[in-house]
Amino acid sequence: MAGVDSQAWKTRVAEKRRQRDDLIPKAWRLPSSAVQDLKQPLETSRNNLIELDIVRRSGLLTARELHITEAYSVSQLLQALRSEELTSLEVTVAYCKRAAIAQQLTSCLTEIFFQEAQERARHLDNTLRERGQPVGPLHGLPISIKDSFQVRGVEATLGFVDYLDHGPSQENSCLVDVLLAQGAVLFCKTNIPQTLMTADSDNNVFGRTLNPWNTSLTAGGSSGGEGALVAFRGSPLGVGTDVAGSIRIPSLCCGLYGLKPTASRVPYGKQAPLGDPGLHTVTASAGPLSHDLNALEIFMQAVLDARPALLDATALDIPWRHASTIPPTTKQPLRLGLLAEDPLFPLHPTVRNTLAEAADRLRRAGHEIVPLTSQEGLVAPSYDAAFQMFGLDRTAMNTVARGGEPFVGSIVASRGVMREVQWDRTVVPDTRTMRKKKEEEEEEGGNGGGGGTEDRLGRLAVLHVKRAEMQEAWRRVWVGRRLDAVVGPGAQSTAVEHDQYGAAPYTGLWNFLDYPACVLPFGRATKAHLSGTFEKKAGSTGPAYNLDNLQGAPLSIQISTTRMRDEECLAIAKVIDECLNGRGQNGSVKVAKI
Template sequence: MADWKSRVYEKREQIKNSIPPGWVVPQDALPPNSQLDVTAFPQRCRMLSSKELQITESSVTKLLANLADARWSSVEVTTAFYKRAIIAHQLVNCLTEIFVDQALQRAEELDIYLKEHGHVMGPLHGLPVSLKDQINIRGIDSTMGYASWIGKKADKNSVLVDVLESLGAVPFVKTNVPQTLMWAETFNNIFGRTVNPYNRALTSGGSSGGEGALIAMRGSPLGVGSDIGGSIRIPAAFCGLYGLRPSAGRVPYAGCVNSMEGQDSVLSVLGPMSDSIQGVKAFMQAVIGARSWMLDPLVIPKPWSNDEYNLVNHNNGQNLCFGIMWNDGLVVPQPPIRRGLEIVKQALLDAGHKVIDWQPIKHKEILATVDGIWAAADLEDYEAVLRDLKEPLVSSMTPASVDADGFHPGVEFAADGISAFELWQLQKERRALRTEYLGHWNATASATGTGRPVDAIICPTAAYVAPKHGGNNSAAYTKVWNGLDYTSCTLPVAQADESIDVDTRNFVDEPFLSLNDKTTSEMYDARTSHGAPIAIQLVGRTMEEEAVIKMVEIVEVAIREYVMNKGATPA
């Protein structure tokens, strides 16, 4: 059996050879490494025609409309996004699998179907959709960053891929992840590091970091990531996108590869990422409408509810009351995030909604319980994959830990864990914490003035905008909602501005909440953060996907009108 490095070199060459030569930007035409913001490069590089630029700059809503009336063919749309995805890959290293012929054949079949039948195959007809590497497509690798899994091609599609194809979508690329998926940044020994298009010195987040970077470059209109502790929301936030973490059981997961399979307490979920909330809605409405509970036994048979989307249980969307969590009691966010929260608060007040402070309870305990459940056998799980080729376990996301060949040497580790009884106690504790948090939420009815509890929580997605590579050392602001299984969605608010986002925290009157709070405060550099997307997170209750999507739309409109009317964002 070849050693793991030999397999990696072969895989890298395979990916390089899968790119049509005419779609490769010449090396001397690429921006220099010193150019950090590369988001505008696809528009200027002359690799895309004016029509291809028009297509790839269009919203999901416009794409679906133009595909449905045959104004644009699926072959045209898929080709345009494929070419732009290849450009993006050369700039931010976001792809793992490229299968042009297969995708274009699928697109052509859809064009023929539309012509012959006079109607679309489904609500996502002709739309290219990118997929996180772990989502199986028949005949294609799902390495998940493990050299040991190179060449283990999937023998069948994951359920979600079958569902997407039944809806008329065109799966066209797979995107980069960290080895094991259990990182909030994106690097592995096969494909290397994915960087942030807004500033290549910063992380794109993880573990769906390839998706985040690709969609931010408009190399895909709609992508699918997974989230067990923030892996959709963190890259969505760092890359200025919308990313929905549904509750467990709303989107089919069966047939994907994963870490910690069999750990059924804090479940990983699949969810959409897009540059618009309309893209997120289109995905959720279509996938839920496909009744995938007939294909995946863990999917809850809950059809899409227009009543829930129209906020019937939330005063029909009028005079809502939001709770803003300024910090989680553990870490105070850095200045750009604090400004983002203030923008949202003022925008909602101006739009006629109410805003009250949200008091977090037991976040430290919830996070410790989730970590304990994961740690029950996580190292044993990783070791089971790595031992065949004596492949190293990636133990750091810092660039300094990677050698000249792009490899992380890994660390020696010994699998440990806890007894089944000890795991049961952690699961029992999580259940008690969920019950306590539910009561805490319900009790806010006495403070909202609406007769209802808080309609949703507004909070940070992370304590900072995208940090330097290796600097994303916490997922606390997202992971807590996984522990509670609350539906949550990121939305972009603004961009960091070094002239506005100065650190005015008074450390005499506001002592550090924790060591991590001190570290987070000390790492803030306004110049480094300048231009990075500012995003926040809207959190609803369990199974409130429709309501969360609608409330994100309401917040988005409020922000847009606030910025338009005020002409400036508050410090």
């Protein structure tokens, strides 16, 4: 769509939105009476869509459908589906209805295929009745997926104006094939940021996704549509991707559990094209988000038990290790490293106080807390190197330019954030000084950026060496400190106002090292959590601290283990979750029949 003028792309976007919205049945449209108490505009007004209980007030869901979407954990849903206590069709309809309402309030959906989902649910119900056996471990379970996953016959625009002419996908992403083979029902795709490289899920095609806990706060990104949808209980289990925090940031913004697995354990092949496939920088992961921790393990086990490497050459052929085979790293007491605050990325008082409370509870439960220094944590150096890697690939930026669309606010703001930081060049050099080509070659390099091919590969090689050094440094920390896991912040802040999130160093660290990491919700911000001051010194960066708007924001902590120890990450997360939140194995209360 090169050379498209402003009015032309706006017209095309309006048509795309109309096509999507027409797929919401008229009977599922919110009546004006259900939204009359909302403060407008939603984007800049504080509205707690969850506590307002708009779904119930709308009258669009039956009592049974409300019960299905609110009372069951994923494990309980799967058991009810296998036993035919619930049908896949009624569960799918219930979640489709709730997703339709979520879209009307938060703009979380990009693609809707409710009708196809109901047809598949009928097929699964018939198969179970005829054969007496479920199709797979995810039989009949509705699952939502991020827009970047391809579904045959459904578009994957990634929120780019330039991709609006690409037409429907001709094949499924590998993970989509795995989920279908394991019995899942896919029913919608969810919103992402422009370029997928900010924590605000806003783009010119689908607009901005709002946080259902407070519509004036970000839902996170880049899997922010998943975060908003799952938080609204419009999906029992969502699937996102994560290259710098894109599963965990929406999880912490929206009060969910989210897992970034070790790269390539969950198949990532055949995603909608975004970057230069020959430029290997930080490898993205696909993973789950849900209201209950056990759902993350159910997802991982179901996917890996299918041996996805048989479908995806990039996936590791390593099975999921079941609880009985995990080494005794989940012994009690646990020895937990406490990740230090990095002075270049200071923490909001809400985050600092939440971490202190979590550490205190864990100590009182008998676990050993081992404070780590910021020098050991390497938060800033890892983020510096990672974003220098990302800067070598200008595919996404060039795609925005080809579409003739402007950059959204979070893209513009993030550039300023990175310029605020006074990086330590004795640790990670500025590889941009290595340029051997003229600036014009950046444009001639096609999908590349930051100079010609020789220049880019030379810079990338330097950064790969730095990553290897940091991975070795962290190995020494892990072994020398005898750690079972590391507990730390997921971000400098809770969810903040739109376009203010900024950097993601505390999630990006674990992508750079390729360690699995899990975010656990830990209550919501009270006045006690908000107490304290936020000081941003010269050379550091962080989002503004607007405590008046943060009361009630979801709180969280992050847990990480070493590479390929995803099973231990979730097992330890369960121990910590029980200590902090007092939840049982399935993460919810007993379900009464209706």
